[in-house]
Amino acid sequence: MIEVTCPQCRRRKVVQGRPTFPFCCAGCRDGDLSAWTEERYRIAGEAPPAGSEEAGPLDEAIHPED
Ligand SMILES: [Zn+2]
Numbered sequence: 001m002i003e004v005t006c007p008q009c010r011r012r013k014v015v016q017g018r019p020t021f022p023f024c025c026a027g028c029r030d031g032d033l034s035a036w037t038e039e040r041y042r043i044a045g046e047a048p049p050a051g052s053e054e055a056g057p058l059d060e061a062i063h064p065e066d
Helices: 026-044 052-062
Strands: 003-005 012-014
Touching: none
Parallel strands: none
Antiparallel strands: 003 012
16 A cells, blocks of 8 residues: 555545545545646636737748748
């Protein structure tokens, strides 16, 4: 039996061999997944930085086939 620290709740538990490994339970596993997904959406939904228009010609130069 190997004790590991659950990445979600940080509690040390024996999770080796469980389907929720490396998380201690399905709740921790799903919680971590949703947090990760929300983080992805948050980053993707961010508005482009000011002055991004200036990147247009440069981007064309790098990818002329586009
Ligand atoms: Zn946990």
